Amino acid sequence: MKHKKSKRVLTYIFISAAGILFALPFFWMVSTALKPNVQLFSYPPVLIPNPIEWEHFFNAITMIPFFTYFKNSLIYSSLSTLGVVVSCPIVAYSLARLKWKGRDTLFVITLAVMMIPFPVTMVPLFLLFSQLGLVGGLLPLILPLWFGMPFFIFLMRQFFKQLPNSLEDAARMDGCSEFGIFFRIMLPICKPAILTIALFQFMFSWNDFLGPLIYLSDPSKYTLQIGLQQFQQTESTAWGPLMAASVLIAVPIIALYFFVQKAFVKGISLGGVKG
Amino acid sequence: MMKSPSLASKLQHKQGSKTRVKNNIESKRSKYGVIFALPWIIGLCAFYFYPLLSSMYYSFTNYNISGFSQFVGLQNYTQLFKDPMFWTGISNTFFYALMQLPLSVMLGVSIALLLNMKIKGQGIFRTLFFIPSLVPAVAVAILFQWLLEAQFGLVNYLLDLVGIAGPGWLGDPTWAKPSIVMMSLWIIGNTFLIYLAGLQDISQEYYDAAEVDGANPLRKIWHITLPLLTPVIFFNVVMGLINALQEFTLPYTLTSGTGSPADSLMFYSMYLYNNAFLYMRMGYASAMAWVLFILIMLITLIILKTSKRWVFYQGDN
Numbered sequence: 047m048k049h050k051k052s053k054r055v056l057t058y059i060f061i062s063a064a065g066i067l068f069a070l071p072f073f074w075m076v077s078t079a080l081k082p083n084v085q086l087f088s089y090p091p092v093l094i095p096n097p098i099e100w101e102h103f104f105n106a107i108t109m110i111p112f113f114t115y116f117k118n119s120l121i122y123s124s125l126s127t128l129g130v131v132v133s134c135p136i137v138a139y140s141l142a143r144l145k146w147k148g149r150d151t152l153f154v155i156t157l158a159v160m161m162i163p164f165p166v167t168m169v170p171l172f173l174l175f176s177q178l179g180l181v182g183g184l185l186p187l188i189l190p191l192w193f194g195m196p197f198f199i200f201l202m203r204q205f206f207k208q209l210p211n212s213l214e215d216a217a218r219m220d221g222c223s224e225f226g227i228f229f230r231i232m233l234p235i236c237k238p239a240i241l242t243i244a245l246f247q248f249m250f251s252w253n254d255f256l257g258p259l260i261y262l263s264d265p266s267k268y269t270l271q272i273g274l275q276q277f278q279q280t281e282s283t284a285w286g287p288l289m290a291a292s293v294l295i296a297v298p299i300i301a302l303y304f305f306v307q308k309a310f311v312k313g314i315s316l317g318g319v320k321g
Numbered sequence: 322m323m324k325s326p327s328l329a330s331k332l333q334h335k336q337g338s339k340t341r342v343k344n345n346i347e348s349k350r351s352k353y354g355v356i357f358a359l360p361w362i363i364g365l366c367a368f369y370f371y372p373l374l375s376s377m378y379y380s381f382t383n384y385n386i387s388g389f390s391q392f393v394g395l396q397n398y399t400q401l402f403k404d405p406m407f408w409t410g411i412s413n414t415f416f417y418a419l420m421q422l423p424l425s426v427m428l429g430v431s432i433a434l435l436l437n438m439k440i441k442g443q444g445i446f447r448t449l450f451f452i453p454s455l456v457p458a459v460a461v462a463i464l465f466q467w468l469l470e471a472q473f474g475l476v477n478y479l480l481d482l483v484g485i486a487g488p489g490w491l492g493d494p495t496w497a498k499p500s501i502v503m504m505s506l507w508i509i510g511n512t513f514l515i516y517l518a519g520l521q522d523i524s525q526e527y528y529d530a531a532e533v534d535g536a537n538p539l540r541k542i543w544h545i546t547l548p549l550l551t552p553v554i555f556f557n558v559v560m561g562l563i564n565a566l567q568e569f570t571l572p573y574t575l576t577s578g579t580g581s582p583a584d585s586l587m588f589y590s591m592y593l594y595n596n597a598f599l600y601m602r603m604g605y606a607s608a609m610a611w612v613l614f615i616l617i618m619l620i621t622l623i624i625l626k627t628s629k630r631w632v633f634y635q636g637d638n
Contacts, residue, residue: 053538061435065449071507072453074475075464087473137361146354159369163567163617165590166610167372169379169597193364224353253457255570260598271459275574278463285467292460300455
């Protein structure tokens, strides 16, 4: 009994230590962002800012065209998310539940292309889009996603695979068309899976750096990631505004995560009741 | 179109027409299969096959942005192997991957093990370890630049408290890569969630049996948990390796593409990017991309081959 208790105490000590270590950078980011300038370089460091000042946040959004970048990031993230949501489920459904010649080959190829590193395709894609006159905008980053994304197609296929066959058999008996089966039966069931890939894609695009770096040259088209990197390059020691800008860029994605996490759990339970 | 009652009666009478109708339905369904998959087939050709093939072709040319292109055979590749910066990129990237991978496995598994125990505030801890992985890499880089600042940084202050004189971190060629490893370990969230899922899949029976045999907790971890977790470790190692060998955003944000100090942060992908979009040597960059691709495939293959020896699946003998 005593042995068990000491083990528990040890567990709590370890996990709390690790927890503090993981929370510390985050805490420091917020603390720096709220600190008056005079406390930034004081020794010993001021842990909790006193008084709390919002000046750095004001500077962060005025020193760079924050809302322009925010708008561009939002456009990139939402249009690419919409793209994968439109394209991936229907392809995955075909790979999982319709029998046709070449289907298994296509699935193997889909798995294989996941292995291709982005640097391999990035140069020809850039040249392709520059010939089409699309370099400079976000379209080269969004467009490919409207034709499917291998990882998401794989995820959705696994999801469709585990549904019972009786679903579409019953619908076919009732004379439902193949399109009808997909849109009216399959799509509503896979809401939680769609939500998952939507969340993933939104996060990928929001945090994407290399993609926008390659295609964007006009500052009015910059996304937040590129804007923040440029800001850091010109004001490398303005830690207050830099931390405030970092907080502002991280917060939407963290908020989205919490929001979707709730909806996600709800989606699963609803699907379970109906199905 | 046939109406369903007449279809049903025909099916009852003639066996032959039954298969014909069935074939009809099958072929109709197979037509829809192709139609539904069509966007992806087009996407595969346009955004995967075409770039893959043309990248290979470009790697044999001296293609640059002006559009001038000439077939030069293997010249890019031979030049590459004589390029000191290429080797710097290779060694930096592998040094980073070899340090980051084992640490991420150890840290990820340890946190998952701790979280898998029945403790209070489990949800809070889980969120705590996961949240950093949501922070964009550019912000992570800037945050750690501040944390690891030689003079006013929090890390060196804390080290100072315990009597250690902290190094210059990102300004010091020896400590620059370990600094990036630190950043990548902070955003380990996804990995440890996968470990956690793996742990929860391990059947309780194994532990009960060990309990009967009187095994202590450490022996349980060593002889049951870790072996049964190897499939998940295997997955994370392969994915982690592929990602580590392509690491770009952290070194690029930290150095604006220069790889300073003393080229210690010149990662392979960054040198590739510089060649393609800074020096506009598209052919040369394509050759670099193919070397990277082949390296990744080779290493993955090697891990796959050795995996039979160290990956165990539940239910296997």
